[in-house]
Amino acid sequence: MTGACHLKALGPKVLSSLRGSPGRWWLVIAVVVAALLAFPQTMSSPYGLHLMILLFLSVAMGESWNVIGGYCGQYSVGHAAYFGVGSYATLMLLQYKHVAPWWGVWAALVAALVVSLLIGTICFRLRGPYFVLASIAVAEIIRLIVLNWKPFTNGAEGILLADIPALKLGDRVITDWLSKTPFYYLGLALALTTLLVNYLVQHSKLGYYLQAIREDQDAAHSLGINLSLYKNVALAISALFTALSGIFYGLYIGFIDPPSVLGVDLSVQMVLICIIGGIGTNFGPVVGALVLVPLSEALRANILTKLLFAAGVVKESSAVGGFLKENLAHAHVLIYGILVVVVILFMPDGVLGFTKKLVARGARQLSAAPQPLVGGLRGPTGD
Amino acid sequence: MALLEIKHVFKFFGGLAALSDVVCSAEQGKILGLIGPNGSGKTTLFNCITGYYPPSKGEVVFKGQRINGLQPDRVCKLGMARTWQKVRPLAKLTVLDNVMVGALARTNSLKVAREAAMEQLKMVRMERKAHYLAGSLSIGERKKLEVARVLATQAELLLLDEVMGGLNTVESEEIIQLILDIKKRGLTQMVIEHDMKAIMRISDRIVVLNSGEKLAEGSPQQVVENPAVVTAYLGDANVA
Numbered sequence: 154m155t156g157a158c159h160l161k162a163l164g165p166k167v168l169s170s171l172r173g174s175p176g177r178w179w180l181v182i183a184v185v186v187a188a189l190l191a192f193p194q195t196m197s198s199p200y201g202l203h204l205m206i207l208l209f210l211s212v213a214m215g216e217s218w219n220v221i222g223g224y225c226g227q228y229s230v231g232h233a234a235y236f237g238v239g240s241y242a243t244l245m246l247l248q249y250k251h252v253a254p255w256w257g258v259w260a261a262l263v264a265a266l267v268v269s270l271l272i273g274t275i276c277f278r279l280r281g282p283y284f285v286l287a288s289i290a291v292a293e294i295i296r297l298i299v300l301n302w303k304p305f306t307n308g309a310e311g312i313l314l315a316d317i318p319a320l321k322l323g324d325r326v327i328t329d330w331l332s333k334t335p336f337y338y339l340g341l342a343l344a345l346t347t348l349l350v351n352y353l354v355q356h357s358k359l360g361y362y363l364q365a366i367r368e369d370q371d372a373a374h375s376l377g378i379n380l381s382l383y384k385n386v387a388l389a390i391s392a393l394f395t396a397l398s399g400i401f402y403g404l405y406i407g408f409i410d411p412p413s414v415l416g417v418d419l420s421v422q423m424v425l426i427c428i429i430g431g432i433g434t435n436f437g438p439v440v441g442a443l444v445l446v447p448l449s450e451a452l453r454a455n456i457l458t459k460l461l462f463a464a465g466v467v468k469e470s471s472a473v474g475g476f477l478k479e480n481l482a483h484a485h486v487l488i489y490g491i492l493v494v495v496v497i498l499f500m501p502d503g504v505l506g507f508t509k510k511l512v513a514r515g516a517r518q519l520s521a522a523p524q525p526l527v528g529g530l531r532g533p534t535g536d
Numbered sequence: 537m538a539l540l541e542i543k544h545v546f547k548f549f550g551g552l553a554a555l556s557d558v559v560c561s562a563e564q565g566k567i568l569g570l571i572g573p574n575g576s577g578k579t580t581l582f583n584c585i586t587g588y589y590p591p592s593k594g595e596v597v598f599k600g601q602r603i604n605g606l607q608p609d610r611v612c613k614l615g616m617a618r619t620w621q622k623v624r625p626l627a628k629l630t631v632l633d634n635v636m637v638g639a640l641a642r643t644n645s646l647k648v649a650r651e652a653a654m655e656q657l658k659m660v661r662m663e664r665k666a667h668y669l670a671g672s673l674s675i676g677e678r679k680k681l682e683v684a685r686v687l688a689t690q691a692e693l694l695l696l697d698e699v700m701g702g703l704n705t706v707e708s709e710e711i712i713q714l715i716l717d718i719k720k721r722g723l724t725q726m727v728i729e730h731d732m733k734a735i736m737r738i739s740d741r742i743v744v745l746n747s748g749e750k751l752a753e754g755s756p757q758q759v760v761e762n763p764a765v766v767t768a769y770l771g772d773a774n775v776a
Contacts, residue, residue, distance in 0.1 A: 358640050358649075365637045368626035375586060375620075377612035377641030377689055 189341055193334045202333040208446045209340030210402060215426030215438025216347035217394035220354055222424060223433035225387040226367025227277070228285050230420045231292030232395050234272065235265045237415035239396025240403030241299060244312045253318050254404055261400055262393055268295070269392030273385040280370065289417060296415035311410025314403070336405045343401055347394050351435050354390070363387050367433070395423070429496055431505030440505045448492065452485035539564045539693055539724045540585070540616070545594035547577075547584055547748075554580045555591070555748045562693060562726050567719055569739030569756070570728045573768060577748040578728045579621055582695050586618050587611045598693070612641055617691035619682035621698045621728070627671030631662060631681055634670045638688030649688075656684040660714060676707035683714060693724045700731050712738060736760070744768070 189205075196202055214236070221227050242261035246252040252260075276287040299306045306312075319329040328335040354360045362383045365373040374380055403409045413419075427433075430441025458477045461467045467474045500507040538561035547555040555577045562568045570578050584591045587608040596603050603611055617638075626634050635653035636646070643649050657663045660680040665673065670681060679699045686694055696715070700708045708731060715738050718725060729735040735742065736756040744751040744759060746768045752759055759765055 356646070358644050358646065361633065361637050361640055361646070361649075364629055364633075365626050368628060369624045371588075371608075372620065372624035372626065373637070374608040375612060375618055376638050376685065377609050377617075378637075379607070379609045 186345065193337050199333055202337050204446070204450060206333065206336055206340045206405060208442055209344040210398060211426055211442035211446050212344040212439050213347045213398040213401070214395065214423045215430065215441050216351050217391050217398060218423040219351055219427050219433065219438050221387045221391040223427055223437065224354060224360055224367065225363040225384060227384060227388070228424065229288040229388070230285050230417070230424060231272065231288035232423050233415050233417065233419040234268060234292040234295045235392040235395040236399035236402070236419060237295065237299065238268050239265050239399035240409050240414045241306065243400045244314055244403045244409055245306070247317070248312055248314060254400070255320070258400055262396055265392050265396030266389055269389050270385060273388045277381055277384045289420070292415070292420060293417070296411050299415060300411045309410060311408060314407040317404060339401060343397060348435070348439065350390065350394060355435055359383070359386065425493060429493065429503055431503030434505055437503055437505045441503065444504055449485070449489055452488050453482065455482035457481055457488065537564050538562065539599060540726070541597040542581070542585070543595040543597065545581070545584055545591045545596065547580055547589065548592045553748050555584065558745070558750050560743045560750065560753060562724050563740070564724055565719070565722050566724060566740040567715065567738050568726045569735045569742040570726060570745065571732070571735055571742060572745035572751070576745040578745055579697055581745070582618055582697055582728065586616065586695060612689055612691070615690070615692040616695065617686040617689045618695035619686055619697055619699055621701065623675070623678040623682055625670035625673065625678050625681055627669065629670055630667050631670050631673070632657065632666040634681055635684045635688045638685040641689045653688055656688045659687060659717070660684045676703050679703065679711065680714070687718070693726065694718065696725060696727045698728050698730065700729060700734055708734060
């Protein structure tokens with residue numbers, strides 16, 4: 154084997170040696186988690202921490218949606234409802250009733266659970282695109298209620314959090330919530346928990362049943378699966394962790410209003426994280442968050458203009474350069490949208506699925522004889 | 537003893553009687569063939585039995601229990617399962633996972649379900665395909681997968697809807713052997729089939745449906761000699 158060929162083969166080889174052995178995957182995960190735990194000690198810039206917190210939040214949102222959308226195939230585009238209900242319940246209790254968030258969380262989770270069962274009972278009567286539309290409609294109803302019920306929710310003005318009481322264990326102050334570090338660890342815990350929940354769902358009877366429902370509802374029904382029960386269980390799990398993400402968001406940012414925690418764009422964001430990363434897979438939402446969060450931050454920071462200047466395509470002092478510098482940053486949502494469309498067009502299984510396909514192709518080129526992969530090329534009967 | 541009794545079942549879609557006054561029963565351990573021209577109500581009868589639509593009138597009695605209006609998942613839990621004329625594999629799951637979904641109707645343990653599923657795959661001679669995606673199978677394999685999945689639910693009564701449809705002679709022969717093997721296990725089967733040769737070979741009794749009504753019932757020999765059946769299939773000899 155030549156040197157070049159050897160190098161080219163190395164990537165797939167490493168990955169395929171990992172694929173077969175769960176033990177080694179656990180090692181990789183342990184190293185990553187250890188690095189993430191140590192990260193705040195080495196990172197002095199608050200923006201770096203902020204970016205990581207956003208990433209954790211996106212992972213948690215994506216993984217939460219993945220339970221109902223990815224495994225069960227029920228594409229809810231109304232998940233902002235749970236996010237908003239969670240954050241509103243916690244922040245309202247904290248701001249108006251002075252209930253500490255670690256108690257308020259429980260009330261918020263109950264509220265989200267009730268809302269999810271309500272939405273599930275209504276929307277799961279519908280299938281496919283009709284379910285999607287109904288989920289959007291119900292979430293919009295909740296947004297409008299919050300927006301217009303001024304005496305209760307403070308309407309469009311939203312809730313600006315004054316401060317979070319210090320968390321004490323006995324007399325010892327654990328955190329006063331003034332720096333970003335406690336939120337970093339809270340976010341990390343949230344992201345890891347949702348990841349674990351997805352893993353547990355996938356490797357259980359529930360996961361098998363949800364995937365059966367996704368693939369063919371009628372067939373699933375005939376095999377003894379109670380459709381409305383399992384769909385509602387999946388939605389409830391998904392809603393609880395979406396609400397936790399919302400609570401985390403509200404406490405971290407310290408300000409919520411209907412557009413920021415109940416808007417349709419937030420619901421779409423959760424769906425996108427999964428679709429971009431790889432829907433219905435354990436690590437898809439992680440990949441999606443890793444792609445989308447830095448991308449959106451970089452575009453907001455006008456990285457395209459900076460790249461064009463650095464490459465010498467456009468001069469900063471020229472008229473075009475001035476125009477781009479002024480205006481391209483404003484177009485970040487547009488560019489973000491175009492990039493998302495491109496990914497969906499060329500990677501229908503998401504970035505994770507695309508990478509797996511590349512790895513599989515690399516592995517196939519390695520071995521001289523073509524191997525029957527999953528979905529291999531055999532005769533019609535095969536035996 | 538009759539495992540399943542269909543007592544004067546009617547099914548109306550608007551003004552159309554898709555089934556009218558159908559009476560038949562599936563005897564324990566026997567194979568009941570169900571034949572009839574296209575649109576004669578065979579699949580509708582399956583749908584009424586398994587809970588996809590409740591019968592408009594009449595009773596479906598399984599193991600002495602009235603099951604009209606029970607949801608399909610409840611019917612499955614009682615010990616009856618069906619295959620689909622248009623096969624419905626869970627395409628993005630592996631063959632083994634498909635059968636495991638069936639097996640999970642009787643257990644909460646994935647390990648137990650996996651073993652049970654593997655056993656059923658051996659029964660239909662598809663254990664070598666266990667880790668292929670169900671979506672990649674040929675039509676013949678998909679039909680066998682449907683049967684394995686139904687067997688895994690530990691059904692006592694299997695409703696097989698055209699499991700030989702679209703298969704070549706070799707594949708059909710395999711399915712016939714499979715149905716006979718299942719009979720040897722003591723399970724009861726109700727089989728819809730268009731392949732007359734096959735249905736004559738495997739059935740203990742045959743019910744003929746025409747325009748939603750029972751036209752004839754009897755042993756395969758009695759049914760082929762029945763002039764009404766011949767007329768339904770080939771048209772009236774006097775007209776031609």
